[in-house]
Amino acid sequence: MSYEIEVTLAESRKAKPNVNELAFGTCFTDHMFMMDYTPETGWHHPRIVPYAPISLDPAAVVFHYGQAVFEGMKAYRTKEDKILLFRPEKNMERLNLSNERLSIPPVNETFLVEAIKKLVSIEKEWVPADEGTSLYIRPFIIATEPYLGVRPARTYTFIVILSPVGAYYAEGINPVSIYVENNYVRAVKGGTGHTKTSGNYAASFKAQEEAQKHGCAQVLWLDGVEKAYIEEVGSMNVFFKVNGEVWTPALNGSILAGVTRDSVIQLLKEWNIPVKEKRISIEELYAAYTDGTLEEAFGTGTAAVISPIGSLKWNDKNLVINGGESGSLSMKIYDTICGIQTGEKEDPFGWTVEAE
Amino acid sequence: MSYEIEVTLAESRKAKPNVNELAFGTCFTDHMFMMDYTPETGWHHPRIVPYAPISLDPAAVVFHYGQAVFEGMKAYRTKEDKILLFRPEKNMERLNLSNERLSIPPVNETFLVEAIKKLVSIEKEWVPADEGTSLYIRPFIIATEPYLGVRPARTYTFIVILSPVGAYYAEGINPVSIYVENNYVRAVKGGTGHTKTSGNYAASFKAQEEAQKHGCAQVLWLDGVEKAYIEEVGSMNVFFKVNGEVWTPALNGSILAGVTRDSVIQLLKEWNIPVKEKRISIEELYAAYTDGTLEEAFGTGTAAVISPIGSLKWNDKNLVINGGESGSLSMKIYDTICGIQTGEKEDPFGWTVEAE
Numbered sequence: 001m002s003y004e005i006e007v008t009l010a011e012s013r014k015a016k017p018n019v020n021e022l023a024f025g026t027c028f029t030d031h032m033f034m035m036d037y038t039p040e041t042g043w044h045h046p047r048i049v050p051y052a053p054i055s056l057d058p059a060a061v062v063f064h065y066g067q068a069v070f071e072g073m074k075a076y077r078t079k080e081d082k083i084l085l086f087r088p089e090k091n092m093e094r095l096n097l098s099n100e101r102l103s104i105p106p107v108n109e110t111f112l113v114e115a116i117k118k119l120v121s122i123e124k125e126w127v128p129a130d131e132g133t134s135l136y137i138r139p140f141i142i143a144t145e146p147y148l149g150v151r152p153a154r155t156y157t158f159i160v161i162l163s164p165v166g167a168y169y170a171e172g173i174n175p176v177s178i179y180v181e182n183n184y185v186r187a188v189k190g191g192t193g194h195t196k197t198s199g200n201y202a203a204s205f206k207a208q209e210e211a212q213k214h215g216c217a218q219v220l221w222l223d224g225v226e227k228a229y230i231e232e233v234g235s236m237n238v239f240f241k242v243n244g245e246v247w248t249p250a251l252n253g254s255i256l257a258g259v260t261r262d263s264v265i266q267l268l269k270e271w272n273i274p275v276k277e278k279r280i281s282i283e284e285l286y287a288a289y290t291d292g293t294l295e296e297a298f299g300t301g302t303a304a305v306i307s308p309i310g311s312l313k314w315n316d317k318n319l320v321i322n323g324g325e326s327g328s329l330s331m332k333i334y335d336t337i338c339g340i341q342t343g344e345k346e347d348p349f350g351w352t353v354e355a356e
Numbered sequence: 357m358s359y360e361i362e363v364t365l366a367e368s369r370k371a372k373p374n375v376n377e378l379a380f381g382t383c384f385t386d387h388m389f390m391m392d393y394t395p396e397t398g399w400h401h402p403r404i405v406p407y408a409p410i411s412l413d414p415a416a417v418v419f420h421y422g423q424a425v426f427e428g429m430k431a432y433r434t435k436e437d438k439i440l441l442f443r444p445e446k447n448m449e450r451l452n453l454s455n456e457r458l459s460i461p462p463v464n465e466t467f468l469v470e471a472i473k474k475l476v477s478i479e480k481e482w483v484p485a486d487e488g489t490s491l492y493i494r495p496f497i498i499a500t501e502p503y504l505g506v507r508p509a510r511t512y513t514f515i516v517i518l519s520p521v522g523a524y525y526a527e528g529i530n531p532v533s534i535y536v537e538n539n540y541v542r543a544v545k546g547g548t549g550h551t552k553t554s555g556n557y558a559a560s561f562k563a564q565e566e567a568q569k570h571g572c573a574q575v576l577w578l579d580g581v582e583k584a585y586i587e588e589v590g591s592m593n594v595f596f597k598v599n600g601e602v603w604t605p606a607l608n609g610s611i612l613a614g615v616t617r618d619s620v621i622q623l624l625k626e627w628n629i630p631v632k633e634k635r636i637s638i639e640e641l642y643a644a645y646t647d648g649t650l651e652e653a654f655g656t657g658t659a660a661v662i663s664p665i666g667s668l669k670w671n672d673k674n675l676v677i678n679g680g681e682s683g684s685l686s687m688k689i690y691d692t693i694c695g696i697q698t699g700e701k702e703d704p705f706g707w708t709v710e711a712e
Binding site: 024032051055056059063067068101136152183188191192197198204209225235 | 379380381382384388407409410411412413414415418419420421422423424426457458459492494496498499502503504505506507508515517519539540541542543544545546547548553554555556557558559560561562564565580581583590591
């Protein structure tokens with residue numbers, strides 16, 4: 001395909017909002033990136049165009065058979081007004097893993113990192129400057145062919161939209177209560193839990209409502225087979241500090257390989273803190289809690305970076321972790337990753353990439 | 357909501373195709389039904405409008421989190437030129453079951469059956485007359501709110517599109533080869549397998565490709581927990597005739613409650629043929645095969661009605677059923693249901709409904 005990106009600038013620009021008054025994911029910038037796929041020409045016509053509604057045949061496969069994948073990443077403004085992306089190549093690599101599972105044709109990862117950098121450069125003014133703020137980047141692919149037979153579509157559109165977001169922890173980090181879910185299942189080996197496909201998320205809404213009914217912010221997902229082993233928390237990976245060691249569920253085919261998860265593991269290794277990717281049963285975690293060795297728990301993901309867990313509701317038990325306070329290791333990881341993302345701390349891993 | 361359906365007729369009409377030359381689900385009629393949902397007014401503005409592309413914000417929840425459900429049903433033309441629907445109230449009932457699981461607001465089932473009848477009446481000329489042909493009806497709901505937070509959308513659109521379809525068995529019924537899938541999983545208890553949500557289908561494409569690589573038309577899905585018990589075949593329910601009895605997997609929370617499945621069970625009971633809804637392991641089926649009591653196997657669904665299974669590939673075994681021929685019970689069920697659907701046979705169950 002031609003790697004020339006056609007650029008059509010918007011005739012007028014929207015006013016920039018006060019991002020700290022915005023709900024996440026409700027405000028979008030002036031432009032978006034698009035490209036199309038047909039079997040004859042492959043991915044083609046990469047373009048940056050004004051942000052606008054897209055028009056699809058009502059029979060488009062994405063509406064009926066959910067053939068869609070996405071990624072989530074962020075751009076940060078440094079004190080020197082540079083714009084940094086955090087490990088964008090990891091997101092494009094994972095996008096292709098999702099594509100493979102969902103029978104969507106692969107994309108050129110290197111080209112798309114460049115395309116995203118170009119889009120972010122054009123929208124540079126939309127990257128907010130306040131502490132904790134960022135520009136959320138949402139690449140996604142939808143199947144566009146109008147066809148009701150049950151088979152992969154022949155045509156697709158790849159789109160990147162951008163949304164300025166306020167500080168996740170505008171009022172300081174508050175550890176959350178988590179509900180251990182025994183009925184609903186997020187994913188199972190042989191399914192799509194290890195991918196970022198749209199259907200995984202709609203399937204999780206019901207459990208989230210259940211958690212909220214129990215006064216909890218999110219769900220702790222157990223495995224779909226034995227309902228005994230910990231998988232994820234909400235749409236984040238999960239870590240536990242037990243007796244000086246850090247545990248996280250091993251990637252087993254139904255857990256998403258989070259970019260933040262990977263970054264946390266690398267940091268812990270760098271700091272010589274023992275980290276184990278292993279199968280963790282809720283019983284084993286409860287045993288650590290009762291013998292007093294469960295020291296910290298936190299979720300990891302692009303939106304929050306680190307989300308400390310203050311308590312776990314499991315059947316009639318309520319496990320209060322670290323007195324319901326954010327743990328010191330959780331906070332050290334949070335400060336380090338955020339520092340690297342915003343250019344305030346050294347980046348020994350080469351994680352950040354400048355957008356132009 | 358107002359139950360007055362606003363009708364805007366198309367200014368020109370498309371030429372009717374020769375349906376027997378059409379691929380399934382590629383040609384759509386002149387009009388579609390739509391209505392919208394907002395939290396303030398509920399479902400509102402029911403309307404029949406010219407078939408046309410729909411315009412959505414690129415941040416619409418359906419593209420990112422797959423919050424979408426659908427149904428599939430058919431209208432048939434009788435010899436007297438009446439148009440019959442087959443058990444449409446069952447489809448609307450199931451739509452609400454899907455809605456409940458996917459956190460989509462419920463619809464008024466009775467009103468929607470009337471709306472579908474009205475749409476089909478307006479498109480009456482599109483219902484083909486040749487034997488085996490029909491007008492496929494696809495109601496579906498998509499989440500339209502532009503919002504990237506992970507929670508149910510606040511706005512939805514319900515749409516019904518119509519597609520004339522040729523005879524499923526234009527060249528006579530040919531039993532298919534089925535591949536017993538050991539790796540990919542369709543659904544698990546606690547998930548969404550019992551609903552018609554879009555994500556279930558995209559997740560199944562990969563296994564379908566795998567089946568085709570093995571020279572098979574479709575996949576036999578085993579349960580996601582033990583990978584031992586039979587669930588569905590492709591996107592159909594499955595039945596086995598063993599030693600004069602008919603077995604079908606019991607609805608266990610991960611199997612779709614097919615309308616054709618229910619109709620087959622009712623017919624068998626009417627005919628005093630023993631029918632058991634039970635857990636069926638692939639081992640048990642293989643034992644029946646080896647002792648010569650596996651007499652017939654067939655899938656059931658709206659598209660094919662009955663799809664006889666000629667053989668099952670299970671690891672290194674190839675179970676040829678009934679000499680690879682359609683069984684006599686399979687054919688009797690097929691003839692009876694098709695006869696009722698097209699008004700050629702008596703309808704003792706009251707399954708058919710005239711569209712005006």
